[in-house]
Each structure stands twice: as C-alpha cells, then as structure tokens.
Amino acid sequence: MSAETRSVMPPQGIGEYCKREVVITRRERTIRDAARLMRNHHVGDLVVVEEYEGETIPVGMITDRDLVVEVLAEEVGMDEVTVGDVMSAEPALAREEDDLWETLMRMQSWGVRRLPVVDAAGVLQGIITVDDLLELCTEYLHDLVKVVTREQERELARRGAR
Numbered sequence: 001m002s003a004e005t006r007s008v009m010p011p012q013g014i015g016e017y018c019k020r021e022v023v024i025t026r027r028e029r030t031i032r033d034a035a036r037l038m039r040n041h042h043v044g045d046l047v048v049v050e051e052y053e054g055e056t057i058p059v060g061m062i063t064d065r066d067l068v069v070e071v072l073a074e075e076v077g078m079d080e081v082t083v084g085d086v087m088s089a090e091p092a093l094a095r096e097e098d099d100l101w102e103t104l105m106r107m108q109s110w111g112v113r114r115l116p117v118v119d120a121a122g123v124l125q126g127i128i129t130v131d132d133l134l135e136l137c138t139e140y141l142h143d144l145v146k147v148v149t150r151e152q153e154r155e156l157a158r159r160g161a162r
Contacts, residue, residue: 012099013097013098014094014098014102014103014117014128015095015097017132017133018117018127018128018132019129019132020125021126022047022124022127023037023046023047024047024049025037025047025048025062026049026050027060027082027083027087028084029082029083030079030081031067031071031078031079031081031082031083031085032078034046034067035067038064038067044063044064044065044114045061045062045063045064045114046063047060047061047116047124048060048062048083048091056124057122057124058091058093058118059091060083060087060088060091061087061088061112061114061116062083062087062088063088063114066086066087066088067086071086091112091116092106092107092110092115093115093116093117094115094116094118094128095118095119096119096125097120100136100137103115103133104133113129113130114127114130115127115129
C-alpha cells in the first residue's frame with residue numbers, strides 16, 4: 001500500500017493578498033512633498049521608485065517614522081532635505097510567489113512592517129503590511145475555530161441531544 005499526498009488548496013503567493021495600489025515617490029522630491037503625499041493618501045509609507053525601460057522598480061522606502069526621527073527630531077528644514085536623503089535604500093522586498101511564512105520571516109529579519117511586492121523581474125506589483133498579514137492570519141484562525149465547532153456539532157448530532 002503506497003502513501004499518497006495531495007494538496008487540497010494550492011499554495012498561494014503573497015501576491016494574492018497584497019494591495020495593488022501603492023503610493024510612490026521619487027528620490028528628488030522634498031520631505032515636505034513626501035509628508036503631503038502620505039497625508040493626502042492616508043498612508044504611513046511611500047515606496048521610492050525609479051523607472052527602468054518603462055518599468056517601475058522600487059529602490060527605497062520612506063515612512064512616517066523616518067520623517068519624525070530623521071527630520072523633525074533633528075530640526076532639519078523640510079524643504080532642504082530630499083526623499084533620497086532619508087529613505088531606506090535597498091529595501092526588503094517580497095516576491096509575488098513568496099508564501100505567508102517567508103514574508104513574515106523577511107519582515108522579522110529586516111525589522112520592517114511593510115514590504116513592496118515585486119514580480120520575478122523586480123517590477124513593483126503591490127505592497128504588503130503587517131496589518132494585512134494580521135488580517136489574513138485572523139481569517140485562518142477563524143477557520144480553525146470553525147473546524148472545532150463543526151466537530152462538536154457533528155458529535156452532538158451523531159449521539160443525539162441528551
């Protein structure tokens with residue numbers, strides 16, 4: 001008798017769950033411009049990009065925390081500093097095909113809460129955040145609770161209500 005294994009649900013990459021609308025900026029923009037973009041789009045980060053052969057490639061990240069720690073706390077003039085001066089260069093990235101666990105481990109090892117998501121060619125496809133992953137994990141945990149509840153319901157039905 002041979003053992004057979006099957007995947008009930010094909011593994012999905014993080015690209016299935018990332019947000020496809022990403023607020024982007026360029027290195028040469030001022031910090032004031034970056035802050036306005038964040039405020040206008042209600043986001044805490046911007047993906048810094050460059051165009052290569054018509055494709056959008058992430059080259060850095062700038063967060064609201066970067067603005068506070070690197071600019072405001074240092075009392076640097078908002079119009080004197082560019083995004084390129086403050087951004088995190090060579091950002092940690094998630095690939096569309098990365099699974100949930102790989103993505104979580106990358107966030108942990110880099111100490112970041114947000115990852116731009118790229119395709120196999122390194123082209124920006126979206127962004128995934130800790131909040132997105134918490135929501136996804138919560139859905140999985142909810143499904144696990146349903147398993148236990150359904151098992152109890154089946155047992156009661158099989159034995160009959162006493």
